[in-house]
Amino acid sequence: MYISIAGPVTLEDVNxxxxxxxxxxxxxxxxxxALDGRAGPSQRDNHLWIDIALVRELAGDAAGTEWEARFEAMLAYAATKGWIDEPNDRVEAHIQPPG
Incomplete structure (x- = not known):
């Protein structure tokens, strides 16, 4: 999945x-x-810390029980790689240009 910042902020490829x-x-x-302060810079170039709550909000109707379980599994994996900022409840994401 990815957050698209091209006009309105959306969550794409949600599954x-x-x-x-x-x-x-x-x-x-x-x-x-663009993310109204719900993200912050990472120490790594071209990376951001994204509020986990924002991802859930952007998922909208897709965020049912099964989606939530799979999302939690994704976050658990990210934690093993150091991509979770627990005190601030954020997940790290790299920035990719469109296309």
Whole structure:
């Protein structure tokens, strides 16, 4: 799944739990601004910390019981890689240009 920042912010490919990124033109500062402060820069280039609650909100109607279980499994895997900021309840995502 990925967050698209091209006009309105949307969550795309919502049932793909094998990847997570942000698609946009621009840099970390532009992404943080577009996400109304619900993201923050990472220490790694071209990466952001995304509020986990925002991902759930953007999933909308797709976020049923099965989706939530698979999302939790994705977050558990991300935690093993150091991609979860537990104190701030965020998951790390890389920024990918469109296309």
């Amino acid at each position: 793909n739990f094998g990847e997570f990124h942000v698609v946009m033109d621009g840099d970390e500062a532009a992404a943080v601004a």
